[in-house]
Amino acid sequence: MEHKEVSVLIGGRAGEGISSAGQVIAQMLGHQGYRVHMYYDYPSLIKGGHNFAIIRGADQKIGAVRNTVDFLLALNQETVDLHREKLTSEGVLVFRSDAANAEGVAVPVKRLLEEEGAPAVMGNSAILGAFVRAAGMDWEVAETVLRKAIPKQIDTNLRIARRAYDEAEVKTRISPLGAKALPVVTGNEAIGLGLIQSGLGLYCGYPMSPTSNLLHFLVSHGTELRIRVIQPESETAAILMALGCAYAGIRAAVGTSGGGFCLMVEALSLAGIAELPVLVVLGQRTGPSTGLATYTAQADLQFALGAGQADFPRLITAPGDADELMAWAAACLDLTWKYQLPAILLSDKTLCEGMYSLDTSQMRHLQIDLELADKNVSPYTRYSLTESGISPLRFPPASGEIIRVNSHVHDPDGITTENEETTKAMADKRMRKMRGLAEEIEAMDPVHLGGDVDASTALLCWGSNKGICEELGTKMGLRVIQPVVLWPFPERSFARVCKGVERMFTVECNESGQLARLVRQFGYASEDVILKYNGRPFFVDELEALLGRAIS
Amino acid sequence: MEHKEVSVLIGGRAGEGISSAGQVIAQMLGHQGYRVHMYYDYPSLIKGGHNFAIIRGADQKIGAVRNTVDFLLALNQETVDLHREKLTSEGVLVFRSDAANAEGVAVPVKRLLEEEGAPAVMGNSAILGAFVRAAGMDWEVAETVLRKAIPKQIDTNLRIARRAYDEAEVKTRISPLGAKALPVVTGNEAIGLGLIQSGLGLYCGYPMSPTSNLLHFLVSHGTELRIRVIQPESETAAILMALGCAYAGIRAAVGTSGGGFCLMVEALSLAGIAELPVLVVLGQRTGPSTGLATYTAQADLQFALGAGQADFPRLITAPGDADELMAWAAACLDLTWKYQLPAILLSDKTLCEGMYSLDTSQMRHLQIDLELADKNVSPYTRYSLTESGISPLRFPPASGEIIRVNSHVHDPDGITTENEETTKAMADKRMRKMRGLAEEIEAMDPVHLGGDVDASTALLCWGSNKGICEELGTKMGLRVIQPVVLWPFPERSFARVCKGVERMFTVECNESGQLARLVRQFGYASEDVILKYNGRPFFVDELEALLGRAIS
């Protein structure tokens, strides 16, 4: 059997390393030339419960999984019971024979471990080895990927995998696709890489799903990268540390989810008036409030648009896959510095904790001109009223200069004023920055156009629904419109990609159609909204059916 | 001279009691049958600086002042210098002759105080006495109003006022209008009265302009009213106390401004999912961030619309004068209880600290049916999935019942679940409540229609701009449309009052046209926005000129 695409589900209890095993499988598929996406489903607990990952590889870029799988790797009986029906008729079940009863490739994990005198944590290597054999892949695939993916005691792990590999039988053959092998990363990692690329100096994060792993990723490489990573007492402290840091000249970012973002909005408004750059990575999850800590949603767009008292310029982006996350995290950090304003990068649990093939060669390198003005301008005026609204940026200490930033309405020197003309002049200055940013954004290709680009029926989507819409758009002959920048809303680019659209379906993971509400503000009526809000992303077959019904 | 309207400006240093003196003048005009508005302008400091109040009386309801005045009461030279040019050609200047040099009614305050052996704080009584005489009002007006308005040492104050009255000369004659005398209250007081009417049990507030005085007002009557008023350690604590209180069955409200509201949004989302009633009075001021602490703005609408992560039902109202503030504060509290959701009452510095005639006879008594369900339903299920989305409300202790509220996605009993069906079912339940609320709102006359109701050119406004738009709409032949409820947006009522409108001007005190953005979402393009954002409200003559230019 020749596979243009392949799906693997691996499941077991929390604490059994499902996520890491899933990553290994994703890398294996990547190694074989597949474009990969992994969806990781886990409840909010540490041990027990049921975790599973679905890894899908295809011959084109993808961003969603199916509800059916070709391989089911079961670490326990529950996995067999819960997911057996997802297995296609030709599908292969690989299972721990000492923990489950089933038909298929039985892996006697306990025995194999005992034979190698290896600890229980290495059990997954056995399953993986058996999977590689059952999938008809060469041992080389297992060896190469495991060597890279497993940091500790690789030799024992390899011996165990090999034993399982040797004992298992070939059930089908996932042969190399011939395409270039691409690395596989989580969305959190892609964001981290973008920040690193753009010269991040400080990252502050208070743990919160789904961005905790961005914190962990950055700190685990912090020393090497010479980036400081701080976990402060609260999200409020996190963003204020970032603002203090920016004031003194170092690039800073913070990451959180909706609940933590609530505690940052006062500082966001401060960044607005004080004209301080900061990037907030906002990983959305199911709400309201604590909601479902480990499940997904796209329901913080309206919050991000209005967060913080009063009007102030802000940048809001919602990249839709790893390539975009990396590119736009880097670009956002640059833009916050150029325009001295806060930016929010909207992600969600699907993106943050899912895995994607990353294609840096394809990745657009957004060019941002950071030459603001003569940096050594003197005498220096922090809030000089320039035509662009952007004042030159200098940092303390600057001999002979006084550099003041201020949360009150202030004069050009940063001294508090209640004067009415200055109040208006400073608001106008900030609005000029916003217009400049909007112009620059229009030139950055801020609205992705995909699928069948000439179709008159369009799918409008944002963030993590990019991949699935792209896939279905191509398949079903629908145009796909995905604004990556949501604010300042790229009106001209949006109008351009909408030319000829007669009907527009909005696909979103929230209950009110938040993007549909936004585009309506700009005159685009999208009454056809396809919404999902049960914490899970759309599955390919599911959305295909929904669209089929809606369009007909 | 027969006055159909009259304007008085009183000015001096902070700490000199300008606000109280202004209130006395407002009550005097009210006593004479005028409909009154007072604008109070003061910087953010305690002593010194320059404070002034403009009190305007007219033969119709008003909500704004002019830039010209008929009387200028100057407690110091600065007041004379800053405001002399506002005085009409026939205007009368009353001034402290021992603190300013000017032409007009000189009041030798120091001497009068010395003669009565009175302390300096009583100086304003002299000015007020002289004003009453200069304005040709009967001594009875001074005596009646001062007796009511001055709590301490009224006799000495009256003696001083009388001396000044006797020494001053009549310059013009503000005679009684013949209309019923109406009481005069600040917007904060009107809100407080509405809350009291509706059975408030707890008010929590952390001091912040412009709602600190709501805290002070309620606490000053707290004992008598048997309402608890608490100033906690932060705004976060304030709203959470209110939610705890609501859980246990007592009506609670909180008040703050934008900066403090930032610290409440996490709890707002909690109220959304836990289905707890709470009313937040959000007094807007000039932002972003600390901005201008004592000046006005209408720039938190977009923030209020999106505040808190994820979608959840909320009620947002923006009353436009004292009558509406009182009526809707009461109605909002009722509605939060009926629908078990958070409500935001948007006010601003103009409304909160300005004064208005209150006409309770004219006030609409919004009838809200609070019979939710059989309160003693047993077995009790906190989040039972009803058709209306509203679950019966019971409070602990309830013998044999368990009453759980939960910030996580929960099942009908309030126990946490990650189940996908329940997640969706509970979101749908909350949306049903929103629809029910929207229906009820449509029946409550949520969009005020005024001015020339048949005109095809309309002024769209909200909150504190109601009064000025009404006045100018009537004068200039423009229809006035003022949605009092902003969310759920009263689509049907709005459509009804918009019938026949060909051109719509939006009048707002912010820099982005926040209401215009909102109505665009519902298909109403209002490109003609008239915005002011220097911290000051529109003045009548100013807006008239702007409108004149814009319309022609």
Place this chain on the structure above:
Amino acid sequence: MNLISRAPNVWCPGCGNFTIQQALKEVITQLAAEEYPVENNVLVAGIGQHGKLFDYMNLNGFYGLHGRTIPIAAGIRLANPNLQVLCVAGDGDCYAEGLDHLIFGAKRNLNVTVLVHNNRVYALTTGQYTPTSTKGYRGRSTPEGIEELPLNPLELMLVSGASFIARGYTGRREQLQGLIREAILHRGFAFVDILQVCVTYNNLTRYYNEHVYDWTKEGVEDYEKAWEKAREWDYNTDAKIGLGVLYRHRAPTFEENHPVPEPLTRDERRTFIENLLDRRV
């Protein structure tokens, strides 16, 4: 009524939280047999592994926000001081995000019981250091070990005005049960720092077993002595770890200062409004 709910329990096997749950269950059962009906209890939970107790107990409850048990509890008590409010908090929850509230709860002498499941780690978010983690603790946000010294919550509570302070340990269930009982019966802010073993991220069982000893109850009303005892162990340096009641003291409570009055009737409210407006004409 069965105090343990139908919700499936997903704490790790061996987790100290089970002990706390068990102890709490016993105490509530005892008290119900005496004079405190079960339905008068309200459990206010923070967000974290500790908070799951909300789901596991058949008690009235408010599952609130990370770090915010105290103000919610204050609101409940203001509404109805007959309700027995138990705050179930975590160390990340109420020594980091919500420390401000904890201190003000103590300052006001709010009459609630605060049980801190102090496992000295953010457990639910997979093992980051908290304010009480030992210096050098390696968690996922501090792979090279945290450089800060921990806070000593007992000292903090003592200086903040808490009127009942105790320390329990999940390895000593009976004692813990007694402490919880005393805490609930105390009139005022009753704080129990519970050394809760997290077997997954911070298993200090051996260390605790080797170092704990029991405080005598003598002189528990002596602030100075309490201070000395609180300082024996700084949550960092090797030392004996005292368990038991550290301090107890009777003082007016928040609720006593803000008693619930009989509310005005609708008519009385109307009269108030009319009178007030009369003074404004």
Place this chain on the structure above:
Amino acid sequence: MNLISRAPNVWCPGCGNFTIQQALKEVITQLAAEEYPVENNVLVAGIGQHGKLFDYMNLNGFYGLHGRTIPIAAGIRLANPNLQVLCVAGDGDCYAEGLDHLIFGAKRNLNVTVLVHNNRVYALTTGQYTPTSTKGYRGRSTPEGIEELPLNPLELMLVSGASFIARGYTGRREQLQGLIREAILHRGFAFVDILQVCVTYNNLTRYYNEHVYDWTKEGVEDYEKAWEKAREWDYNTDAKIGLGVLYRHRAPTFEENHPVPEPLTRDERRTFIENLLDRRV
């Protein structure tokens, strides 16, 4: 350079803030003559009357949010530890809204100076009680007198790990100046609670004048002694009020634990990314 700015000063005549401003000005002038250039100072201000110092001084500054001086200061120090950061905070500001941050600043031993203008009232918002107001204080939010006991900030800071703690009084300018100087020169978290007279809302001048006395510097490194001294006066009950340095101690600072490394070049960053991605194929 003139350290006093062109901004018109609008504090009430007689306000203790003038004394603090004067003292600070002297100290910065002195230090500038020694080794600390004026431009190396950054003043981080809270919101309140105290915060107006930001406008009145010709110093670099960050006028932030109510209660949030400390995390802003931490960020500045993380970016550039050559900057001398002075937090100018209020008692409402950093003992209520921002208490959490203050405690964590102390715990981390962040190397900044915190000057608390403790007038024991929310002055800018017209006189409400704060966490250090005396029991019975009648302000606009407590017309019948607040029922709570005040917090003792010195005790709080001591148990939180502050490595320099002092108390000054605006009625003793010279001493205050010395304390500010020592605080700035201290390496670590230097906290000065300044009894600042608010003539308008809480004029305690007479009370302070009658009760203050000077602490000797002896044994300022002794924690136990510090604790005793801190407890002499509880900000409520009549007692002698000690002024001076309460405690001093040298410990590693936050910044020492998080030194600023030479950043990677663009190429080094690219190489890092390539290597990492190589491991993912």
